[in-house]
Amino acid sequence: MDVDVDGLTLTLGGRPVLDGVSLHAQPGEIYGLLGPNGAGKSTTLSVITGLRRAASGQVSVVGHDPAREALALHREIGVLPERSGFYDWMDAPDYLAWFAQLYGRRLTGPEITAELAQVGLDGRNRRAIGTYSQGMRQRLGLARALLHRPRLLILDEPTNGLDPRGRREVHNLLLERSRQDGVGILLCTHLLDDVERLCTRIGILHQGRTVFEGALSELATASNEGESYRLHLRTEPPAVPLPPGVELLAWQGEWARIKLDGTRPPEDVWRGLLAARWPIAEIHQEAGGLETLYLRMTQKEEGPA
Amino acid sequence: MNPILLIARKESRELLGSGRGLAWLLALSAVLSVLGLLFVSNTELSLLDNAQVVTMELGTITALGALLAVVLGSDAIAGERERATLIPLLLSPARRTDIVLGKMGNQLVGWLVMYLIGLPYLWAVGSSGQNLAQACAYLALFGTPLVLGFGFLAQGLSSRAAAVRSALVPSLLALILLGGPVMLGPSFRQSAIGSWLDRVNPFAAAINSFDSVVIDSQSLSAQLARLAIVLIWLAATAAFARSSATSMNV
Numbered sequence: 001m002d003v004d005v006d007g008l009t010l011t012l013g014g015r016p017v018l019d020g021v022s023l024h025a026q027p028g029e030i031y032g033l034l035g036p037n038g039a040g041k042s043t044t045l046s047v048i049t050g051l052r053r054a055a056s057g058q059v060s061v062v063g064h065d066p067a068r069e070a071l072a073l074h075r076e077i078g079v080l081p082e083r084s085g086f087y088d089w090m091d092a093p094d095y096l097a098w099f100a101q102l103y104g105r106r107l108t109g110p111e112i113t114a115e116l117a118q119v120g121l122d123g124r125n126r127r128a129i130g131t132y133s134q135g136m137r138q139r140l141g142l143a144r145a146l147l148h149r150p151r152l153l154i155l156d157e158p159t160n161g162l163d164p165r166g167r168r169e170v171h172n173l174l175l176e177r178s179r180q181d182g183v184g185i186l187l188c189t190h191l192l193d194d195v196e197r198l199c200t201r202i203g204i205l206h207q208g209r210t211v212f213e214g215a216l217s218e219l220a221t222a223s224n225e226g227e228s229y230r231l232h233l234r235t236e237p238p239a240v241p242l243p244p245g246v247e248l249l250a251w252q253g254e255w256a257r258i259k260l261d262g263t264r265p266p267e268d269v270w271r272g273l274l275a276a277r278w279p280i281a282e283i284h285q286e287a288g289g290l291e292t293l294y295l296r297m298t299q300k301e302e303g304p305a
Numbered sequence: 306m307n308p309i310l311l312i313a314r315k316e317s318r319e320l321l322g323s324g325r326g327l328a329w330l331l332a333l334s335a336v337l338s339v340l341g342l343l344f345v346s347n348t349e350l351s352l353l354d355n356a357q358v359v360t361m362e363l364g365t366i367t368a369l370g371a372l373l374a375v376v377l378g379s380d381a382i383a384g385e386r387e388r389a390t391l392i393p394l395l396l397s398p399a400r401r402t403d404i405v406l407g408k409m410g411n412q413l414v415g416w417l418v419m420y421l422i423g424l425p426y427l428w429a430v431g432s433s434g435q436n437l438a439q440a441c442a443y444l445a446l447f448g449t450p451l452v453l454g455f456g457f458l459a460q461g462l463s464s465r466a467a468a469v470r471s472a473l474v475p476s477l478l479a480l481i482l483l484g485g486p487v488m489l490g491p492s493f494r495q496s497a498i499g500s501w502l503d504r505v506n507p508f509a510a511a512i513n514s515f516d517s518v519v520i521d522s523q524s525l526s527a528q529l530a531r532l533a534i535v536l537i538w539l540a541a542t543a544a545f546a547r548s549s550a551t552s553m554n555v
Contacts, residue, residue, distance in 0.1 A: 079396045085389030102397045
């Protein structure tokens with residue numbers, strides 16, 4: 001397993017920041033790490049990369065314990081931190097050449113140009129990095145992370161600051177690395193579009209705990225919502241019990257939100273409701289996209305306000 | 306190439322090639338120029354004995370070197386942390402002690418440049434007098450460990466500080482506390498406290514050695530106790546920097 005994390009806990013300044021984080025990413029897999037701000041994603045990444053030590057729990061990353069074998073681990077992972085600074089007085093080719101030497105690689109001019117070209121930067125451009133836009137800096141950070149041919153890429157918000165075309169290019173690059181070279185990718189992002197396009201499995205953190213881990217397709221089941229619908233009613237419905245398999249979730253003006261438990265086909269349920277004199281004008285199935293499921297999952301963990 | 310050398314080379318390029326580093330060196334040269342001018346043109350200072358002038362010049366170069374070391378050391382880690390360049394460095398295969406030693410390589414280059422800048426000024430004020438060669442040798446012998454000690458101290462504090470300012474203020478305070486008593490008059494230095502401070506203070510040990518060698522023409526064997534104080538200072542601050550490096554936070 002590329003990333004094998006169980007029961008991670010960490011307290012910072014007397015406040016529990018991680019309180020039972022578990023992640024399991026297979027080799028070559030693109031794994032999405034999601035969660036609202038302050039959920040503990042970046043702290044989890046700092047433990048996984050060996051920058052912090054957890055108070056308890058087990059961590060193994062590409063077969064290494066980050067707390068004890070940080071140097072060996074750093075040779076096998078490429079990391080793009082959320083806030084990634086550069087030596088602004090250097091130009092991009094110099095910067096990459098210098099970092100490559102830290103990893104024991106001596107790059108030739110054409111190799112540097114190729115490294116930069118794969119992230120959409122021009123290797124002939126000798127402008128100081130200080131003059132780069134946010135998107136160019138993000139691309140350079142990605143080139144730095146890929147430089148030593150890592151087995152696992154750990155990317156924190158890699159498409160931050162990129163325009164739609166740039167995002168698509170980065171998506172394609174990551175997919176290519178994963179499919180062709182078998183590079184595992186742990187992707188931490190707020191952009192659910194990135195997740196839907198790239199990730200095979202995800203983990204959702206909330207308040208320092210893993211609240212879901214699995215394939216995207218399993219999220220709907222795990223969110224325990226079943227199929228939900230919104231019914232537009234012309235008038236108040238009669239005060240009769242609902243048919244079996246139907247749960248009334250909420251009233252929103254003339255709209256009723258209901259959930260079907262899946263034991264009966266929806267058509268049977270509608271017939272039953274109409275027979276019970278429910279004045280149904282319209283029926284809409286609620287969107288079950290990742291965003292909705294993600295929001296439900298994190299709201300469910302928060303509980304009622 | 307060894308990570309220590311790689312980091313030292315990169316840091317030195319930044320020191321000598323960036324506007325910030327050059328501005329520092331220019332400022333230090335300006336201070337030495339003004340001082341040299343005062344020795345020649347000021348009525349009272351121009352009456353000083355040639356050896357005394359050389360000793361004062363040695364003290365000034367050492368103090369300026371220590372100041373440069375404090376500034377570079379304070380910025381070394383905390384500055385990288387502020388500019389978000391520390392994490393990529395910590396995630397590279399360089400050990401934390403490699404980073405500290407690489408940064409110290411830069412401080413050594415800074416001191417070397419400071420030393421080279423100081424030599425023509427020493428020659429200008431001392432070429433007609435005695436012991437100029439000894440002055441240059443003792444500046445290297447005592448000045449180097451003293452200055453690097455201040456660099457290690459500042460860098461150790463920098464490893465633990467969240468911001469450059471948090472490392473710079475206590476480092477400057479240490480420089481003033483150790484360098485200040487040397488500037489006080491003979492009556493204080495001859496008192497019980499002053500005499501004790503002179504014996505244990507590495508800054509005083511270096512300055513007193515300059516005085517003994519250049520003015521009184523004493524031998525190296527007479528300076529060994531003072532050299533030991535300066536070397537203990539270097540070892541203690543290096544140990545502090547090393548222990549701070551292992552607990553370097555992000």
